[in-house]
Amino acid sequence: MEPSQKVLDGGWGWAIVAASFMAQLLAYGSPQSVGVLYPEWLQAFRQGKGMTAWVGSLVAGVGLVASPVCSACVDNFGARPVTIFSGVMVAGGLMLSAFAPNVQFLIFSYGIVVGLGCGLVYAATLTITCQYFEKRRGLALGIVTTGTSFGTFIYATSQNELIVIYGLDGCLLIIGAVALNLMACAGFMRPLNMPGYYLKQKAALERSTEEQLFEKHTLEDLKISTGSNTTTPQKTKELLIAADVTDLVQTESKRGSLLAPVMKAIKKKQQAYSKYTQSTYEILQNQAMVAYCIAVFLFSLGAFPPVLFIEDVAQSQGLIEEVSVIPLVSIGAIATCVGKLVLGILVDIRWINGIYLYAFTMFAGGAALLVIPIIKSYLGLQILSVILGFFSGNWSLTSYITTKIVGLDRLTQAHGVLMFFGGLGIMLGPPVVGWFFDWTQSYDLAFFFSGSCVLLGALVLSVLTLPCWNRKSGDSERPDIQYTSNCDKVACVA
Numbered sequence: 001m002e003p004s005q006k007v008l009d010g011g012w013g014w015a016i017v018a019a020s021f022m023a024q025l026l027a028y029g030s031p032q033s034v035g036v037l038y039p040e041w042l043q044a045f046r047q048g049k050g051m052t053a054w055v056g057s058l059v060a061g062v063g064l065v066a067s068p069v070c071s072a073c074v075d076n077f078g079a080r081p082v083t084i085f086s087g088v089m090v091a092g093g094l095m096l097s098a099f100a101p102n103v104q105f106l107i108f109s110y111g112i113v114v115g116l117g118c119g120l121v122y123a124a125t126l127t128i129t130c131q132y133f134e135k136r137r138g139l140a141l142g143i144v145t146t147g148t149s150f151g152t153f154i155y156a157t158s159q160n161e162l163i164v165i166y167g168l169d170g171c172l173l174i175i176g177a178v179a180l181n182l183m184a185c186a187g188f189m190r191p192l193n194m195p196g197y198y199l200k201q202k203a204a205l206e207r208s209t210e211e212q213l214f215e216k217h218t219l220e221d222l223k224i225s226t227g228s229n230t231t232t233p234q235k236t237k238e239l240l241i242a243a244d245v246t247d248l249v250q251t252e253s254k255r256g257s258l259l260a261p262v263m264k265a266i267k268k269k270q271q272a273y274s275k276y277t278q279s280t281y282e283i284l285q286n287q288a289m290v291a292y293c294i295a296v297f298l299f300s301l302g303a304f305p306p307v308l309f310i311e312d313v314a315q316s317q318g319l320i321e322e323v324s325v326i327p328l329v330s331i332g333a334i335a336t337c338v339g340k341l342v343l344g345i346l347v348d349i350r351w352i353n354g355i356y357l358y359a360f361t362m363f364a365g366g367a368a369l370l371v372i373p374i375i376k377s378y379l380g381l382q383i384l385s386v387i388l389g390f391f392s393g394n395w396s397l398t399s400y401i402t403t404k405i406v407g408l409d410r411l412t413q414a415h416g417v418l419m420f421f422g423g424l425g426i427m428l429g430p431p432v433v434g435w436f437f438d439w440t441q442s443y444d445l446a447f448f449f450s451g452s453c454v455l456l457g458a459l460v461l462s463v464l465t466l467p468c469w470n471r472k473s474g475d476s477e478r479p480d481i482q483y484t485s486n487c488d489k490v491a492c493v494a
Helices: 012-032 034-045 049-065 067-077 079-097 103-132 137-179 182-186 196-227 233-255 260-283 287-303 305-316 328-346 354-374 378-406 411-440 444-464 467-475
Strands: none
Touching: 012 034, 012 049, 012 079, 012 103, 012 137, 012 182, 034 049, 034 103, 034 137, 034 305, 034 328, 049 067, 049 103, 049 305, 049 411, 067 079, 067 103, 067 411, 079 103, 079 137, 079 182, 103 137, 103 378, 103 411, 137 328, 137 378, 260 411, 287 305, 287 354, 287 378, 287 411, 287 444, 305 328, 305 354, 305 378, 305 411, 305 444, 328 354, 328 378, 354 378, 354 444, 378 411, 411 444
């Protein structure tokens, strides 16, 4: 089960890529095109934009905030069981949302349940893809993450048609039934390394087998010794005393058997939590990783609201009559798909620095957000949707950059920490924009705020990852200690 060079970057890895692509398409299709459902929920429940926006923000943010937990599940149980369980959650949450009596229930069923299921799918697909690819990891991750963009494009158009034909409730029931195909995608996710849960089970089974063999041999020795004619009375007496002592020990162990396993489990959990906390602390000691977390938080805070509000922006500006057959959400999804593929290919080029490429996409996306309040035509919104969508494809770079900063051994945990910050930004972004509209009855101030956040994040990432920081840290070290850091390979320009 150990990874070999023949297994990596090919073979069954492409089947993993295809299955992960379909899994992200099925899981994220409806949540990423929630902007189509948002106006319908506003009309159905008659709540404020800020309150209703919590549904879309939670479905995209809860899974990312819970990324450390999702990553731990993948580490312990493997990608296949986690994907199967997530299929039940996503499908169940979508079908349950069809019977929502109010926004509060919708926040739970669509926002939390579906959001957690999507988070599990995201962690499972990215982790197993990184395990199967090394040299072509950027391309593989780019293909896998385009599944969300294809899903957004397909679901945005399909949900519009399903709402017209079957109504909002019928639409949610149908897409919930389609989401059950996630369990079929999980069948292709053959583990390259045995998950921690199975290793623990194997160790426990071997330990119990050894104990049973030891007890069996002891009883057989006792029977042979007592039944032999050559055994002296003294030896028989010693064996009987040893048997009595063994029975006494077993009796005492049975008395404490109720408490001992509980204490042992608590001790193991405490050790695991302590080790996890220490490892997380060490990850956050890396300046490049801290800068990346801040940048992802600010980018998510500012760049995600257009996905949810872009259709409502067109309606609030009186452009509803100009809306074409393809919604703005679908146009942005196509551009995001192209962006993920292009950026995934670019980051594999040796002389391109992944962190600075990510910072450039943030600068361009922030500038586009600042232009949204100025545009007063539907064509202009379509162009901006293409620009924002393309540079939002930088999500395909997250796993690649994280691996370069902390290494493959800590990828799962570091990526979970990173997605926590990204999910927090996604959760806060849409409600803040909705509250700005409820307060000013305009989206102008809201998008100025969003664009400023994204530009600030790009500036922080660019400044804190300059090569001069590595030289300063190296000069401050004692000369007899060799200072090494995985960040050196990323922070310097080839």
